[in-house]
Amino acid sequence: xxxxxxxxxxxxxxxxxxxxxxxxxxxxxxxxxxxxxxxxxxxxxxxxxxxxxxxxxxxxxxxxxxxxxxxxxxxxxxxxxxxxxxxxxxxxxxxxxxxxxxxxxxxxxxxxxxxxxxxxxxxxxxxxxxxxxxxxxxxxxxxxxxxxxxxxxxxxxxxxxxxxxxxxxxxxxxxxxxxxxxxxxxxxxxxxxxxxxxxxxxxxxxxxxxxxxxxxxxxxxxxxxxxxxxxxxxxxxxxxxxxxxxxxxxxxxxxxxxxxxxxxxxxxxxxxxxxxxxxxxxxxxxxxxxxxxxxxxxxxxxxxxxxxxxxxxxxxxxxxxxxxxxxxxxxxxxxxxxxxxxxxxxxxxxxxxxxxxxxxxxxxxxxxxxxxxxxxxxxxxxxxxxxxxxxxxxxxxxxxxxxxxxxxxxxxxxxxxxxxxxxxxxxxxxxxxxxxxxxxxxxxxxxxxxxxxxxxxxxxxxxxxxxxxxxxxxxxxxxxxxxxxxxxx
Amino acid sequence: xxxxxxxxxxxxxxxxxxxxxxxxxxxxxxxxxxxxxxxxxxxxxxxxxxxxxxxxxxxxxxxxxxxxxxxxxxxxxxxxxxxxxxxxxxxxxxxxxxxxxxxxxxxxxxxxxxxxxxxxxxxxxxxxxxxxxxxxxxxxxxxxxxxxxxxxxxxxxxxxxxxxxxxxxxxxxxxxxxxxxxxxxxxxxxxxxxxxxxxxxxxxxxxxxxxxxxxxxxxxxxxxxxxxxxxxxxxxxxxxxxxxxxxxxxxxxxxxxxxxxxxxxxxxxxxxxxxxxxxxxxxxxxxxxxxxxxxxxxxxxxxxxxxxxxxxxxxxxxxxxxxxxxxxxxxxxxxxxxxxxxxxxxxxxxxxxxxxxxxxxxxxxxxxxxxxxxxxxxxxxxxxxxxxxxxxxxxxxxxxxxxxxxxxxxxxxxxxxxxxxxxxxxxxxxxxxxxxxxxxxxxxxxxxxxxxxxxxxxxxxxxxxxxxxxxxxxxxxxxxxxxxxxxxx
Numbered sequence: 001x002x003x004x005x006x007x008x009x010x011x012x013x014x015x016x017x018x019x020x021x022x023x024x025x026x027x028x029x030x031x032x033x034x035x036x037x038x039x040x041x042x043x044x045x046x047x048x049x050x051x052x053x054x055x056x057x058x059x060x061x062x063x064x065x066x067x068x069x070x071x072x073x074x075x076x077x078x079x080x081x082x083x084x085x086x087x088x089x090x091x092x093x094x095x096x097x098x099x100x101x102x103x104x105x106x107x108x109x110x111x112x113x114x115x116x117x118x119x120x121x122x123x124x125x126x127x128x129x130x131x132x133x134x135x136x137x138x139x140x141x142x143x144x145x146x147x148x149x150x151x152x153x154x155x156x157x158x159x160x161x162x163x164x165x166x167x168x169x170x171x172x173x174x175x176x177x178x179x180x181x182x183x184x185x186x187x188x189x190x191x192x193x194x195x196x197x198x199x200x201x202x203x204x205x206x207x208x209x210x211x212x213x214x215x216x217x218x219x220x221x222x223x224x225x226x227x228x229x230x231x232x233x234x235x236x237x238x239x240x241x242x243x244x245x246x247x248x249x250x251x252x253x254x255x256x257x258x259x260x261x262x263x264x265x266x267x268x269x270x271x272x273x274x275x276x277x278x279x280x281x282x283x284x285x286x287x288x289x290x291x292x293x294x295x296x297x298x299x300x301x302x303x304x305x306x307x308x309x310x311x312x313x314x315x316x317x318x319x320x321x322x323x324x325x326x327x328x329x330x331x332x333x334x335x336x337x338x339x340x341x342x343x344x345x346x347x348x349x350x351x352x353x354x355x356x357x358x359x360x361x362x363x364x365x366x367x368x369x370x371x372x373x374x375x376x377x378x379x380x381x382x383x384x385x386x387x388x389x390x391x392x393x394x395x396x397x398x399x400x401x402x403x404x405x406x407x408x409x410x411x412x413x414x415x416x417x418x419x420x421x422x423x424x425x426x427x428x429x430x431x432x433x434x435x436x437x438x439x440x441x442x443x444x445x446x447x448x449x450x451x452x453x454x455x456x457x458x459x460x461x462x463x464x465x466x467x468x469x470x471x472x473x474x475x476x477x478x479x480x481x482x483x484x485x486x487x488x489x
Numbered sequence: 490x491x492x493x494x495x496x497x498x499x500x501x502x503x504x505x506x507x508x509x510x511x512x513x514x515x516x517x518x519x520x521x522x523x524x525x526x527x528x529x530x531x532x533x534x535x536x537x538x539x540x541x542x543x544x545x546x547x548x549x550x551x552x553x554x555x556x557x558x559x560x561x562x563x564x565x566x567x568x569x570x571x572x573x574x575x576x577x578x579x580x581x582x583x584x585x586x587x588x589x590x591x592x593x594x595x596x597x598x599x600x601x602x603x604x605x606x607x608x609x610x611x612x613x614x615x616x617x618x619x620x621x622x623x624x625x626x627x628x629x630x631x632x633x634x635x636x637x638x639x640x641x642x643x644x645x646x647x648x649x650x651x652x653x654x655x656x657x658x659x660x661x662x663x664x665x666x667x668x669x670x671x672x673x674x675x676x677x678x679x680x681x682x683x684x685x686x687x688x689x690x691x692x693x694x695x696x697x698x699x700x701x702x703x704x705x706x707x708x709x710x711x712x713x714x715x716x717x718x719x720x721x722x723x724x725x726x727x728x729x730x731x732x733x734x735x736x737x738x739x740x741x742x743x744x745x746x747x748x749x750x751x752x753x754x755x756x757x758x759x760x761x762x763x764x765x766x767x768x769x770x771x772x773x774x775x776x777x778x779x780x781x782x783x784x785x786x787x788x789x790x791x792x793x794x795x796x797x798x799x800x801x802x803x804x805x806x807x808x809x810x811x812x813x814x815x816x817x818x819x820x821x822x823x824x825x826x827x828x829x830x831x832x833x834x835x836x837x838x839x840x841x842x843x844x845x846x847x848x849x850x851x852x853x854x855x856x857x858x859x860x861x862x863x864x865x866x867x868x869x870x871x872x873x874x875x876x877x878x879x880x881x882x883x884x885x886x887x888x889x890x891x892x893x894x895x896x897x898x899x900x901x902x903x904x905x906x907x908x909x910x911x912x913x914x915x916x917x918x919x920x921x922x923x924x925x926x927x928x929x930x931x932x933x934x935x936x937x938x939x940x941x942x943x944x945x946x947x948x949x950x951x952x953x954x955x956x957x958x959x960x961x962x963x964x965x966x967x968x969x970x971x972x973x974x975x976x977x978x
Contacts, residue, residue: 029895029899074599074600077598077599078598078599078600081597081598081599082598088976092976094978097939099917099918099939100918101916101917101918101919107914107916108570109566109567109570109571109914109915110563110566110567110570111563111567111912111914113914113916114908114914116914116916116918116919117918118918118919118920118937118939121898121899123931123932124899222715222720223715223716226711226712226715226716226720227712227715230875230876230924230925230926231711231715231925231929232925233930233931233932386719387719397954397956397957400956400957402957405957406518406522409610409948409950410518410610410613412948413946413947413948413949414948414949414950414951415948415949415950415951415953416950416951416952417950417951417952417953417954417957418952419603419951419952423600425596425598425600425602425603425605426598427590427596427602427605428588428590428973428975428976429588429589429590429605429606429607429949429973430590430605430607430949431607431947431948431949433946433947435719435946436719436720436721437719440720441722442612442722442946443612443722443942443943443945443946443947444947445947448607449976450586450588450607450947453932454932456932457902457922457924457931457932458902458920458922458932458934458939459898459901459902459903459904459920460902460903460904460918460919460920461898461903461904461905461906462903462904462905462906462908463905463906463907463908464904464906465886465906467886467889468886468889468891468894468906482978484917484918486917487577487581487917487938489583489971489978
């Protein structure tokens with residue numbers, strides 16, 4: 001028996017899962033009954049505990065994911081910042097969208113308006129499927145957990161098989177902090193194994209699911225959630241190609257800078273970001289292709305785990321073997337473990353003959369460079385894509401390609417101008433989502449403060465006397481919330 | 490050939506549907522590009538035209554649905570008010586949830602924050618399935634159409650087979666008004682027949698669906714929407730029992746008034762409201778059952794159409810034939826067409842043995858009265874229900890049954906205190922939705938101004954210069970919108 005197998009958590013059994021789900025279900029009412037500012041304290045406590053545990057957590061993450069120390073330290077900081085930002089959202093309270101309509105006998109609908117008051121309330125237990133590529137920020141204590149807890153829901157976290165020990169360690173820190181801060185028992189638990197995850201998602205006590213991962217895995221879980229006797233919302237982030245379009249004017253103005261920045265973006269984290277720019281449209285004759293051919297690609301870096309290495313090679317070989325795709329530039333060992341980065345090459349004319357065969361997401365250190373011969377091709381090329389997390393234009397203010405931007409805004413959740421999609425900032429206005437297959441719920445985001453909205457549902461109270469109303473809706477506004485009153489904010 | 494078959498629209502053919510979908514798809518970009526205040530003018534024009542056409546519309550509705558003139562006139566007013574209220578929502582602009590984060594090099598996440606701006610944008614063409622029981626308010630120009638158009642989406646309306654001529658007439662008025670007001674061709678179209686509706690819902694150009702109707706019909710469409718290669722959101726309102734709980738104190742204080750108001754509510758519109766109180770919990774020994782037994786139930790009234798009459802009798806006979814359910818009071822001819830109203834009777838003890846067999850929605854003039862022997866039964870009874878549109882408590886301020894209210898708020902989208910669920914007001918704080926099977930999307934509402942949110946999706950713009958941003962996000966705020974700026978509203 002090796003050391004690894006000793007400390008690797010075993011798959012959660014059915015009996016263990018039943019205990020977890022029963023505890024989550026029992027925790028839903030008490031957790032939801034805390035004031036938002038009280039739940040904020042839970043999140044702050046979790047952030048503090050995770051920050052304090054960084055020296056323990058980061059080395060385990062490095063060993064399990066092959067990610068470097070600086071990256072993991074930065075990611076942990078992002079993760080704890082996210083918990084703190086949701087605490088701030090709770091203290092602000094506008095996320096509750098509290099609305100009060102006073103009774104109005106003259107309401108112009110033709111019938112008197114009753115006293116109606118509406119507020120967002122927690123959904124109930126949420127099962128969160130952790131991602132492989134962000135062992136902190138999209139994992140045990142990541143954005144889905146933070147937003148679901150902030151909304152007042154117990155979380156059952158299905159750990160990713162790529163970093164089980166880190167998951168167990170993070171879960172222990174998180175659970176300890178929540179318990180010490182006074183959160184109900186059952187507020188958070190971690191489970192292991194595909195079977196436990198599927199079982200949890202189909203359990204009647206679970207009221208929503210979230211996921212970050214592959215199209216095939218995410219679609220299977222989406223289908224499970226939708227085919228339940230009582231379907232539940234499932235917020236899956238699946239796949240994205242993140243096309244980048246360089247206009248002729250931009251290439252002429254600053255082609256070399258754009259080429260260098262593209263190489264840095266597509267190869268960051270060994271290409272294992274959901275926002276990696278997977279397709280790069282450049283004008284023929286601009287010299288950009290030549291600059292890329294001469295670029296020094298980064299050295300080979302080990303991928304997160306064997307499954308990702310295998311999956312990368314499979315898709316890479318499919319793309320590289322495409323009859324209309326050639327190799328632009330690659331490192332010494334593109335097919336080994338670790339694989340050297342590669343840039344593939346095709347033309348717009350070729351892509352337009354069968355676009356989707358060129359657009360498969362390749363999770364790892366490769367991207368496809370597409371030479372176009374006329375800017376008139378950019379709109380049809382943009383139209384040829386499925387739903388995306390991001391789409392980017394590098395242009396100049398004098399030649400703004402407005403129609404291209406309009407099409408990309410229909411295809412993607414985030415559109416960038418003269419910037420790069422990797423490095424997703426956690427902010428109030430962030431949108432990390434997009435039409436299928438980027439996500440299964442394009443009306444939502446999994447990053448940024450709006451992510452809390454996924455795990456809430458509205459309830460209206462009609463005709464209630466003040467003392468029986470939830471605090472958020474009481475006339476005296478004891479929570480001091482921003483509210484809409486009689487249609488005015 | 491009869492007069493009816495002459496004026497009854499034929500089922501939409503595949504070729505006709507293709508024209509409709511192509512036009513809707515082509516209209517999406519231009520319709521979405523109008524300023525909200527410009528789309529508001531379209532809605533106002535539609536409301537005016539429908540009001541003006543009332544003398545033509547109402548008689549056709551009376552003939553097709555058997556609903557009385559006063560009801561249909563009132564419903565049409567509600568419908569045009571709804572269009573006007575969404576126009577007001579558009580002029581206010583807060584529905585866009587516009588958010589601006591200025592670039593911040595010191596953002597505490599650990600990396601600089603880029604300039605990020607987020608706004609809600611239209612989804613694209615929406616297919617709306619009209620309901621039978623509100624031939625105006627949940628039909629051609631009803632709430633789903635109004636909110637989808639307000640959001641900037643073309644609408645393909647699948648007419649209900651119960652009022653085809655009224656649908657054609659209303660669609661002609663609506664289309665004419667929209668065209669005259671300058672809306673793009675293809676903004677609205679009506680189609681007929683189950684096949685056309687299913688075909689539209691599975692067409693890749695359609696981006697969302699909405700529905701009001703039965704659990705079986707709604708679930709079939711939900712499954713279609715979820716099983717598309719690209720799943721789309723489907724906002725279905727399916728079924729609800731709308732339980733009402735009378736406390737001992739309330740029964741003692743005003744039992745006779747409550748009994749009379751309950752009879753009026755359950756039998757209103759011949760019991761054909763989605764918010765009809767289908768189960769009425771009363772304390773044994775309070776005299777309420779005796780008051781109901783002595784009540785004069787309304788006369789038999791014809792149901793909306795033959796299918797509803799047949800469906801009513803089928804469920805009614807199933808309930809009336811339940812071994813634990815008896816008859817409390819009924820009119821002369823409960824099984825004929827039209828059927829006399831009936832109140833059925835059981836006890837809490839009996840219901841708790843197999844709750845769901847007592848809780849099937851019976852769409853028509855019947856309800857189940859349940860005698861309970863102890864208020865301790867109320868919470869388990871409330872827990873025994875599936876998701877509901879509404880749940881009601883008749884109580885007194887001195888005996889507030891807080892736990893019951895908490896459970897009901899988890900089960901229902903709207904909780905009422907000393908009021909009745911029928912008569913759904915169109916307001917800012919209304920919530921017409923609830924956990925499955927009340928709806929397929931408990932995070933949304935189909936009535937009230939928040940209904941517009943169903944048909945929007947967020948898009949973030951990163952790093953854009955002012956002149957390339959949508960007006961809603963430009964620094965100068967040319968639309969004068971309420972916005973969140975750097976986290977502050």
